[in-house]
Amino acid sequence: MTAATAPHAEGAGRATALRLGGLSVRVRHRTLLAVLGSLAALAAVALWSAATGSTALGLERVWDALTGQGTKGDEFILWELRLPRLATGIAVGACMGLSGALFQNLTRNPLGSPDILGLTQGATSGALVAIILTASSLQLTTVFAAAGALATGLLIWALTRGGDPSGYRLVLVGIGVAAILAGVNGYLLTRTSIVDAFRAVYWLTGDLSGRDWDQAGAVAIVLAAGIAVVAVLSRSLDALRLGEATATGLGVRVGASRMIALVTASILTAGAVAVAGPLAFVALAAPHIAARLTGSTRSLLCSGAIGALIVTAADMIAVAGIGERQLPTGVVTGVLGGVYLIWLLIAQRKKGVM
Amino acid sequence: MTASPLAAQDATIGYGRVAISEGLNVDIPEGEFTVILGPNACGKSTLLKALARMLKPSAGRVLLDGKDIHSQPTRAVARRLGLLPQSPIAPDGITVADLVARGRYPHQGILRQWSPEDERVVAEVMAATDITELAARGVDELSGGQRQRVWIAMVLAQQTPLLLLDEPTTYLDITHQIEVLDLCAKLHREGRTLVAVLHDLNQAARYATHLIAMRDGAVVAEGAPADIVTAETVREVFDLPCRIIADPESGTPLVIPSARARDLV
Numbered sequence: 001m002t003a004a005t006a007p008h009a010e011g012a013g014r015a016t017a018l019r020l021g022g023l024s025v026r027v028r029h030r031t032l033l034a035v036l037g038s039l040a041a042l043a044a045v046a047l048w049s050a051a052t053g054s055t056a057l058g059l060e061r062v063w064d065a066l067t068g069q070g071t072k073g074d075e076f077i078l079w080e081l082r083l084p085r086l087a088t089g090i091a092v093g094a095c096m097g098l099s100g101a102l103f104q105n106l107t108r109n110p111l112g113s114p115d116i117l118g119l120t121q122g123a124t125s126g127a128l129v130a131i132i133l134t135a136s137s138l139q140l141t142t143v144f145a146a147a148g149a150l151a152t153g154l155l156i157w158a159l160t161r162g163g164d165p166s167g168y169r170l171v172l173v174g175i176g177v178a179a180i181l182a183g184v185n186g187y188l189l190t191r192t193s194i195v196d197a198f199r200a201v202y203w204l205t206g207d208l209s210g211r212d213w214d215q216a217g218a219v220a221i222v223l224a225a226g227i228a229v230v231a232v233l234s235r236s237l238d239a240l241r242l243g244e245a246t247a248t249g250l251g252v253r254v255g256a257s258r259m260i261a262l263v264t265a266s267i268l269t270a271g272a273v274a275v276a277g278p279l280a281f282v283a284l285a286a287p288h289i290a291a292r293l294t295g296s297t298r299s300l301l302c303s304g305a306i307g308a309l310i311v312t313a314a315d316m317i318a319v320a321g322i323g324e325r326q327l328p329t330g331v332v333t334g335v336l337g338g339v340y341l342i343w344l345l346i347a348q349r350k351k352g353v354m
Numbered sequence: 355m356t357a358s359p360l361a362a363q364d365a366t367i368g369y370g371r372v373a374i375s376e377g378l379n380v381d382i383p384e385g386e387f388t389v390i391l392g393p394n395a396c397g398k399s400t401l402l403k404a405l406a407r408m409l410k411p412s413a414g415r416v417l418l419d420g421k422d423i424h425s426q427p428t429r430a431v432a433r434r435l436g437l438l439p440q441s442p443i444a445p446d447g448i449t450v451a452d453l454v455a456r457g458r459y460p461h462q463g464i465l466r467q468w469s470p471e472d473e474r475v476v477a478e479v480m481a482a483t484d485i486t487e488l489a490a491r492g493v494d495e496l497s498g499g500q501r502q503r504v505w506i507a508m509v510l511a512q513q514t515p516l517l518l519l520d521e522p523t524t525y526l527d528i529t530h531q532i533e534v535l536d537l538c539a540k541l542h543r544e545g546r547t548l549v550a551v552l553h554d555l556n557q558a559a560r561y562a563t564h565l566i567a568m569r570d571g572a573v574v575a576e577g578a579p580a581d582i583v584t585a586e587t588v589r590e591v592f593d594l595p596c597r598i599i600a601d602p603e604s605g606t607p608l609v610i611p612s613a614r615a616r617d618l619v
Contacts, residue, residue: 023466235459243441250460251460
């Protein structure tokens with residue numbers, strides 16, 4: 001393997017091409033640093049979450065339980081309670097970060113997120129139908145929510161297909177769909193008993209408590225599939241950022257690439273929201289944070305890593321809670337994300353960027 | 355059949371259900387610098403878009419190397435034909451070298467992202483377009499003329515024998531217009547086949563080796579500038595009474611609009 005630094009490598013564009021025979025992969029230094037940094041932060045937060053909580057284990061007991069030398073009680077707490085919740089949070093956050101980055105790429109709009117485009121509302125409709133009309137289990141809620149988000153994504157694709165290819169159309173159609181679904185959701189909530197309405201509102205807030213390995217595994221599969229598609233698609237998406245006309249000239253299959261990206265983003269959202277509820281703001285904030293860290297809006301994978309970090313950190317705070325009371329994870333992501341975004345906008349205004 | 359590398363054959367092209375041109379037949383001659391001319395909304399950009407496979411004819415065909423362009427893999431087409439659209443978008447903060455490198459897309463794959471050949475070609479086209487010293491600069495910091503040279507370099511990095519340019523001089527001041535056209539002329543001399551849409555008749559007459567004049571979606575005249583640029587054709591295509599004199603610099607036809615033209619017609 002040889003590593004060659006491009007001759008024009010300077011400043012933000014510094015990159016290295018790793019070559020092995022006829023194969024070559026190009027890595028931007030700052031992106032690599034940002035991804036590794038967020039993964040390291042994620043590992044630290046995850047370890048800290050595992051070691052603290054209602055029963056403080058401490059790092060030593062966590063290590064013992066991980067390596068099979070701990071007590072039965074410690075191993076139960078770690079393997080059956082904390083690790084599945086952590087794994088679910090990481091996978092859910094990564095799915096949301098990735099889907100947010102894909103949507104922002106597709107719409108060329110910094111507000112293009114599943115929350116704005118109606119996918120979250122679609123998932124909510126599905127979950128409400130399951131909770132209220134069928135008085136169902138968590139499993140059925142999960143399936144219905146996933147179906148709701150996915151159906152909304154496909155609907156938006158069908159409605160925007162073949163028209164004006166600019167991102168505005170996608171955003172406006174999405175906002176329209178979101179408004180309709182918000183109305184439907186309001187209607188569904190008024191049609192229900194107070195007990196179901198409470199369960200529904202709790203789901204709507206988004207939470208990770210009580211998640212098990214099955215749910216973690218399901219989201220992890222969605223995430224793995226999403227990462228695989230993004231790896232294949234990222235070069236086409238990159239070219240699409242030069243405009244549809246230039247991308248066509250470069251040999252990108254524009255329509256197919258956009259369709260695959262939209263469907264992938266919808267599946268990622270569906271998987272994440274189905275398991276954790278619509279954790280507010282993660283999909284919107286993660287790509288912006290990733291863009292600031294990498295100095296490039298291209299880094300989809302970094303956005304995924306940041307999403308995982310946000311959800312894991314928010315869940316750690318949620319478990320610590322206020323006083324004795326734990327919080328739903330969605331409350332913390334919403335507050336964290338909102339504060340961060342406002343701080344970001346103020347900081348950028350001070351620097352004269354916006 | 356002609357041996358033209360790029361041709362429209364009985365093509366009906368337009369947007370949605372609105373046809374701009376019907377039954378259009380155009381042959382782009384190999385090795386020439388073809389300029390498509392005509393008044394606003396005559397269908398010249400539409401024709402270029404159809405030739406660049408951005409628009410699919412609702413009837414008829416566009417042929418690249420004798421085969422329907424839409425039946426060929428778009429990446430293979432991108433290695434034969436490069437396109438500079440009218441308003442390409444430079445992502446925020448992208449550097450010149452990064453943007454030019456995007457032109458290598460049709461030669462790359464997931465596992466072949468940046469070969470020594472890519473590196474060599476990018477350096478070569480940056481030298482050819484005289485932007486090597488701008489490599490690390492942000493595209494958004496450049497002047498209009500420099501930016502256009504960067505975009506042309508990106509298209510050149512595709513290494514295609516055919517180049518299509520949609521109004522490459524629009525929005526540029528006269529100095530930069532000439533700079534871009536001189537670059538086009540150099541690319542033509544090096545053996546490429548160029549097709550450009552231009553607004554300025556006199557520039558077209560000076561730089562093109564083949565002209566296609568359009569009006570209302572149809573080709574009115576085509577041929578060498580010396581044969582095509584006559585007072586009659588200009589009146590027919592642009593409704594503009596004029597005199598033609600020889601360009602004192604190049605000897606090519608120079609269109610001088612008649613004084614008080616509009617009042618007299």
